[in-house]
Amino acid sequence: MEPKSYWPVVVALLINVVGLSLIYSRLKTSPAAKLDLISSGQKYQQILDELASMRNQINKPVLGTSTDTPTPVGYITIASSSNSLVDVYKESASFSPVIDKISYGQKYPFTSELNNWYLITLPSGTSGWVDSQYVKEVTSGN
Numbered sequence: 086m087e088p089k090s091y092w093p094v095v096v097a098l099l100i101n102v103v104g105l106s107l108i109y110s111r112l113k114t115s116p117a118a119k120l121d122l123i124s125s126g127q128k129y130q131q132i133l134d135e136l137a138s139m140r141n142q143i144n145k146p147v148l149g150t151s152t153d154t155p156t157p158v159g160y161i162t163i164a165s166s167s168n169s170l171v172d173v174y175k176e177s178a179s180f181s182p183v184i185d186k187i188s189y190g191q192k193y194p195f196t197s198e199l200n201n202w203y204l205i206t207l208p209s210g211t212s213g214w215v216d217s218q219y220v221k222e223v224t225s226g227n
Contacts, residue, residue: 157194161203163187164221171220173213177202184213192223 163171169189174181177199185207187193193215197204201217 155196155206157206158196158198159194160192160223160225161195161205161215161220162192162223163189164219165189168219171215173205173207173215175213177204177214179216181214184211185209187215187220192225 163169166189170186172183173185173187175184187205187207193205193207195203195205195215196212198217202214203217203220204212205215206212
């Protein structure tokens, strides 16, 4: 059995490494490569601008719908000073994500009551659900 020569493999590997390093160095310094990168950046910015435009169109009101806040049915406040803050939930369930908190001493309009939950409107205009065990109804003057 003849000993195998690994020189052809080593030479081929060396040629590939040198070739790849030349290609890489040319891409790094090539004006054409730099223009391609700039062009890619401009395309990226155009895509971002287009997405922003689409987002704005989505947020426009649909003909025949109202963007006004619903008329309050009544007002609620936190029932006990022992609860300085009460969680406001995304849905009418305690396992739903908490989206905000309401503060003791403040009044909040509610637009609906469902299964011991009040749908309130926060000062920011966001709507969320509050568990009725922590709040009480009040008149708008109180």
